[in-house]
Amino acid sequence: MPRLNKKRSRTTFSQAQLHILEEAFARQQYLVGSERLRLAGLLNIGATQVKVWFQNRRIRWRREQRQMLLNVHHEQLPPVENVEESSRSSVNQGHVVESCGQQN
DSSP, X not given: OOOOOOOOOOOOOOHHHHHHHHXXXXXXXXXXXHHHHHHHHHHTSOHHHHHHHHHHHHHHHHHHHHHHHHHHHHHHSOOXXXXXHHXXXXXXXXXXXXXXXXXX
């Protein structure tokens, strides 16, 4: 007999639930089983929904951290035009070192 796959509909969290979940995540990014059950009971949702929300939130947190690092590195790097201009000016000023170690 073929088995029917019943796909669960997407859970929509209320603003109050999201607020509590975000506060819990800010305190602790990983929940043990008992804390997950307590939070699920408090929010009146299943423990699996809490688990999946935390998994997704950790993924989003890592993505945000990577983006912040990229932004910091990007801000610290000089623009490409400035690097090229400074290279040209140092060549014109005779600051290029020959491969044998002598300076022009």
